[in-house]
Amino acid sequence: MKYKYLNFLVIFFALGLGILILVLGWPFWLLIFSLLVYIAFQITVSTNIRWNYFVKGFHKNTGMAEQAVGLSFDDGPVENTLRILEVLDRHAVKAAFFCIGENIKTNPEIFKEIIKRGHIVGNHTYSHSKFLGIFSRDGWLSEIKRCDEIAKDIAGVKMELFRPPFGILNPKTKRALKITGHKVIGWSIRPYDAITGSEDLILKRITKNIEKGDLILLHDNMDKTVAILEQLLVILKEQNFGVVRPDELFDINAYT
Structure with missing residues (x-):
């Protein structure tokens, strides 16, 4: 309804x-x-993006033929992103990075390095404000557009994909997205790595009921993500899961 x-x-x-x-x-x-x-x-x-109540998003591709999952990272780019990139390179895996505009501005070379290494980048608003839930349509619009503008100025990309901070979507977000035209990317596996200290617990949350077509959410601004990612990629290989870039997972374009 x-x-x-x-x-x-x-x-x-x-x-x-x-x-x-x-x-x-x-x-x-x-x-x-x-x-x-x-x-x-x-x-x-x-606050439950997967319900598609306000905006239809991409969370999981249950119909894909390949035994594969997608990887995504939020809240970069930061120095730790470079360590994440090294792990991904060693395992020949490509991922999506949903970047905060302020961090792109602070770390432009890291942002460009993400793209250079064959990963895709998406919009994660300009400030990642804790008060986005009460923003007006114009407030959301400004956050999304400012992030887009910085990405275009620094790396020449027009980002097509958007992940709302905290998974918050409401009528005002919907009105803003109707203007910008971004596709919403959610997740099907969220291990709460940003608020959970135990690496083992995070890994269990990811791998316990993992299925083909799942999209995993991690954070590249967390130091422990490096060790978690290294172990996760080994486990996925042992369980015969491939890893595809999220735009390939959903057969959509990452850029305009």
Whole structure:
């Protein structure tokens, strides 16, 4: 159901419930409880990118013939990205890097090195602000466009792929993306490596139920990602999984 129609139904329901409360003396807490449930629902769908509630994204390709998965990294480029690139080179693996505009500006040579080594780059907003969830359409638009502009100025690429920070998507994000035309890239495996200290636990979360067509999310700004990646690529090979670049995983273009 489209969210605007759902909003209409919720408003209609709230008005009807309010009338029943006034006329029949139903307890007022029913209305408060109903509104709290709806708010909780909106927060849930806004922070679960794989539900495709506001914007359809690419998360997993269950129909691919090849026994392969995709690798993606968020929040670079940073110095640690170079160590990630070395590991990927040793295993002849290509990945996608969703980059923050401010980091591209700070580390332009690393950004260009990602592309030079045959990986693809995507838009991860300019600032990766913790308050993106309350940004207006124009706020989202500015974040996306500024990141695009820096990437174009530094490396000459017009990024077609976008991954929202924290997986946040809402009606305002949708309106901004309708203007920019970016494709949304999510994930099917998220091991929460940015907030989990145990490398073993992170690896278990990735490999426990991995299937062909999965897209793995990691962070290249975390020091431990280097060791995790090295072990992961060995495990994938042992389990007969290939690794393909995410644009190949979904058969889409990374650049305009």
